[in-house]
């Protein structure tokens with residue numbers, strides 16, 4: 001293979017983006033529309049699945065989606081997809097698509113006209129509000145909600161009804177990323193963008209199996225390494241995966257000890273004086289918070305941090321506990337490997353990207369570990385310039401767009417926190433409701449929402465685009481809770497799932513390209529797609545379901561959108577929340593035309609590096625950086641200690657259990673398992689063991705294994721040295737399989753700051769099933 | 771028409787300027803302590819054109835390579851059966867050599883250059899995009915033929931193998947070129963399905979004769995003609 005072959009695919013993006021820089025607003029990419037061969041029409045859409053947000057072209061023929069290709073005009077993926085993206089359109093055509101509403105009558109779900117179902121939803125909402133107050137009803141949505149879905153949900157529940165009982169499954173997926181950004185920078189979402197990949201010399205992956213979970217970005221990183229020999233990929237993980245195979249170096253650490261490792265790296269940076277001292281002086285302040293902060297295992301657990309400002313000397317002193325030799329004992333990572341990592345971060349000649357996702361997010365100290373990795377980038381000044389980037393990847397296609405930016409979390413509004421009077425006033429004004437409607441206190445975060453249903457404090461929940469009866473940790477408690485008398489459960493989905501099984505009303509949803517919408521991906525890129533095919537039967541978009549229910553509740557004036565133009569009207573209304581140089585969004589018309597636009601989008605120009613005055617219109621010129629999110633105009637270095645997880649292997653439950661995804665399946669598999677090629681490639685969940693453990697228990701590949709935790713037990717076939725290999729004393733199980741529910745075993749402990757549960761660590765017992 | 775030319779030229783100049791200035795911008799904004807890595811020449815690729823000449827040097831060596839006696843040939847139905855729709859990434863029809871390794875170390879050992887694989891009693895198909903090495907992010911291996919729920923998906927029609935417009939004329943290309951612009955990978959050599967195997971792999975500039983076809987463009991009319 002010659003050099004040209006290797007270069008050719010990757011070269012486009014840099015030049016195109018450079019071109020956009022020079023001539024803002026002009027798209028240099030090929031128009032991605034209706035070129036047609038064999039009678040197909042190709043239309044652009046972001047991928048339905050992961051947070052990478054690849055641009056796809058969907059082949060449409062006779063009102064059906066029949067083919068997919070990568071959009072060469074998309075700056076994200078430049079024409080390449082992963083196997084889920086290539087087969088995404090098959091997800092529309094499972095034979096058991098929900099085409100009508102279902103209402104539970106005499107204990108059984110029976111088909112009903114959708115209008116009857118919407119009437120019932122509205123009347124149950126009104127009834128419960130009248131009898132038990134507005135905080136007795138809730139909506140639980142998703143990072144797969146489109147932006148208009150989430151916006152209407154927030155407007156209806158927070159604006160019209162007046163309850164902050166609005167959450168999204170992104171609480172289970174990136175809440176720690178948000179609190180990490182907020183505590184360190186005062187503003188959410190990454191400062192960099194995917195173009196950091198083409199500019200970096202070193203990639204450090206913190207507990208992140210990118211080869212399977214963000215495959216297109218992973219390929220982009222490998223291509224960078226091919227182009228630029230000497231580029232290093234270091235896999236720092238608790239388990240050996242496909243990512244480790246591709247990495248230049250694989251370093252395994254014991255669960256939870258990433259906290260200590262990050263501190264040891266900081267210790268080494270200071271000891272060797274590998275610091276960027278002018279950057280530190282001008283742009284960084286030092287802080288510490290509460291310790292021994294708990295795990296949220298008990299109902300109504302509450303936590304408020306008490307930040308205090310410290311100085312560099314105090315920070316340095318606190319790190320004395322994290323000498324590499326000491327951390328070696330805790331983490332299992334040799335001190336020389338820790339020094340090696342510090343050397344990479346500390347080398348002034350190397351531009352470093354840190355990538356992470358669920359490993360750091362689903363963590364009982366999730367906020368802390370984000371703070372600690374930012375510390376490393378701040379100590380070395382390696383941030384917000386091309387190729388120097390602490391990069392929090394997001395899991396879902398619109399966790400950023402819909403949950404973080406629209407603010408579909410109990411504590412958020414489309415702009416700011418509910419506790420902030422100015423943010424409430426802004427919302428009241430744009431929504432056209434009295435400011436007294438908007439409650440000033442957060443109510444229930446996701447785990448507590450399901451606990452409240454179990455307790456009976458919450459009577460009504462409307463679940464859209466998510467499948468909590470597969471994904472909630474410590475599942476049995478929450479399933480039993482939802483099944484109790486006097487709980488009314490509405491589920492909007494596209495296929496029958498364990499969640500629709502326990503619903504009182506099921507609303508059939510129009511999915512993805514069956515309606516118009518927008519998603520926002522990991523790099524602050526908003527992507528629009530138009531409706532391409534008709535939804536089946538009476539299926540209706542989640543946005544329109546919300547509007548119909550709002551009208552039936554008497555809030556028609558607030559939702560006076562027209563069927564043909566409602567997405568445009570909603571977008572233009574929503575975008576007012578983000579007006580200003582720090583968050584300006586593109587107009588509807590611009591979004592329609594281009595394959596995705598990064599915010600802040602000011603004067604027709606995307607912002608690739610925030611806090612960098614050369615790129616960011618909100619940053620004050622005159623210096624290399626301006627961290628304008630915090631009151632002191634600085635980025636905050638936090639001292640955060642190592643604290644152990646709430647449950648660790650012991651005599652009775654001697655193994656660590658880790659859970660996660662596989663490349664073939666999206667989340668709970670409700671869509672991807674209906675795609676024949678993906679189902680056949682990964683037909684069922686399994687338990688992955690280390691070969692030595694397998695030998696010890698006399699377990700062979702395919703043997704049935706019983707896993708038991710303090711909360712439940714399941715049987716799984718063993719898989720040894722196939723997809724991955726956990727270290728001895730650890731097992732891994734994917735969560736996509738609704739007939740092998742690993743969340744029966746997991747623990748509902750969460751990060752006290754972000755309230756995000758930890759799905760990566762609990763203790764189990766392993767037995768060969770006979 | 772003239773107008774389009776001037777736009778095209780302006781665009782070309784702009785892109786050239788962009789590359790030069792882009793480099794300058796990039797160099798200027800790096801952390802002052804970080805010297806620029808060796809700059810890389812970045813030709814502007816046109817994705818559907820980029821691969822036309824790749825492997826063309828191999829074409830000549832394929833000229834007389836034909837399956838020998840007892841060496842089965844591939845046919846189009848088998849080729850399409852591996853894909854969910856024409857242009858979709860094919861599934862892997864054989865056991866994996868090593869479930870854990872990256873493609874660069876396993877898949878490409880055979881699929882880079884192809885050749886006879888006695889273990890599978892088949893000629894190895896050649897990948898049109900060897901620069902992508904995370905092979906199994908797109909190509910998966912079916913464990914079994916089970917079904918979770920049946921599907922009603924109907925794939926795009928497979929293209930008929932085209933004939934020339936008049937006897938002897940070169941047939942037009944009936945498929946999309948994204949990820950498949952490298953003609954010789956699929957159409958040259960003994961692993962190419964019989965129906966679409968070229969008789970003349972040594973002629974490297976395929977698209978000097980074979981144009982992309984079957985586009986339902988409006989009929990050609992002259993603007994302002996009499």
Ligand code: SF4
Pocket residue numbers: 047048049050051052053054077080081082083084085086214215216217
């Ligand atoms: S990498 Fe993610 S966004 Fe891209 S095609 Fe795959 S699932 Fe879709």
